[in-house]
Amino acid sequence: MEYKYNFDEVIDRRGTNAYKTDAMKMKIGREGLIPLWVADMDFKAPPQIIEAFRKRIDHGIFGYTIPSKNYYDAIINWLSSQHGWSVSREELSYIPGIVKGIGLAIDHFTNEGDKIIIQPPVYHPFRLVPQAQNRTVVENPLLFDGENYTMDLGGLKKIVSEQQCKILILCNPHNPVGIAWSREVLQEVAEICAAHNVLVISDEIHAEILHNGYKHTPFATVSEKAAQHSITFMAPSKTFNLAGIVCSYAVIKNHDLRKSYYNYLKRAELDQGTLFSYLATEVAYTLCDDWRKEMTAYVWDNVQFVAGYLQKNIPQIKALIPQASFLVWLDCSGLQLDHKALVCLFRDQAGLALNDGATFGSQGAGFMRLNVGCPRSTLEKALRQLKEAVG
Structure with a gap:
């Protein structure tokens, strides 16, 4: 090529x-x-992002910054074009990093001792962050047959039916094993979790680096139950190599969940990004595909x-x-x-x-x-x- x-x-x-x-x-x-x-x-x-940064630096004033309409439109149009996902402005919020977003959601929606489900082998902050917050981590390990990993849906169903779990942290696509979960698997997860009022936090930071014909399916799109029992965290940072800029955001479809979590963020101004986080997101999603x-x-x-x-x-x-x-x-x-x-x-x-x-x-x-x-x-x-x- x-x-x-x-x-x-x-x-x-x-x-x-x-x-x-x-x-x-x-x-x-x-x-x-x-x-x-x-x-x-x-x-x-x-280079489009680097040039946009240079132009903004030449301006020379880096004062308090608000997110523009173009920033929100860039995210909305990107999610629509890349994933066929219709998202509105009020369903979006900046967050100060996906791991931080997960930690903040655990802090807001659970109490010490509450049970958080993870599916190892999985990105280690999924375990470390709840443990540091004195939550109980419950493991539903992936199944491995020597060639491929699959999600243990039977194990997940057993856990949520026998234990009072508050949150499932979903890695979609999965890090480190690289699975882009299918719509069918995610629909089953949604059914299991909704039946027991388990909130799904879906980390979808690797959603735009797909190989060999695979597609990413946002968890919240697979069913109405998924949309109403989930928080999705996304960012252009992995895709466009912007991790140090911190340009993550949340998508929440459920009105009550959204109001509760976004107000929680707003109280400490955790929903406010920086000049370069807004700019990087806008340029990445509009000029860099x-x-x-x-x-x-x-x-x-x-x-x-x-x-x-x-x-x-x-x-x-x-x-x-x-x-x-x-x-x-x-x-x-x-x-x-x-x-x-x-x-x-x-x-x-x-x-x-x-x-x-x-x-x-x-x-x-x-x-x-x-x-x-x-x-x-x-x-x-x-x-x-x-x-x-x-x-």
Whole structure:
């Protein structure tokens, strides 16, 4: 494929306070590793966003800012064009980050000791945030047959019927295993949760990086029950590499839920974004879809490169092909190492910084999460080092 944008450019992020590089020693224990862990990409943001920032910077005044009509229209039109989802202005609110939005919803809608359902192996803040708020985390693990993951709907039904759970935190698409949940699965989740008045918080931050013909289905669109028993959190940050800008937002269809949560945010001005968060969202959603399509194609090529390289050179490690996102879940069970030795292999012998699979739950032991949102040359070097270490 001929690329208009240069995703092969290698950009040194060290010394920019990038979590991915400059927190490595603190979080992983070593410096100088190839950074393939934190879930942001190593590509420059779309040039349209950079140019919009430059133009705004040249203005020179960065005072208090309000969201414009264009900001809301950009989100509304994007959700309509990308997902066929009709959303109105009053159903939207800025939030100060999706993890923060989840934490705030837990704080507002539950009390200490209340039960929160997660489906591991899953993004670790889903477990850590409720625990830090003294809530009880109930696990409904995904089912894994050695090849594919599925949602344990029977297990979910049993949990909500036998325990008084208040919230299910849904990862849609799922991080780290990369599933874009089908409409049928989400409809069943909605039926189960609505029957027991369980609020579904749906994290849909990876909704626009889809591969191989898969589609994203917003949870709230699958049925009226889903719409009335859910809060959806979305953002352009993963798709357009804007995580440091913090441009997340919530969509709530239920009038009473919306009024309660948005008023809660408003009381502490948590519904107010920054000048650049509003601007980045507007430009990303109106001018950058061609960049998104090229980025997704490049990432898909990286996924296939990793899978092919491992199959040919390190068959003990198998890449589970993601349906969504720039994250690849690696099944390392063929190495026959205990998890501590596996982590040491990647970090100390191969010189690579990946996410330790066990951080996503005990079900992640024997797995590692690889970020392929980077130049191909970075992946080539990393896999050569891994091959040598395994050898």
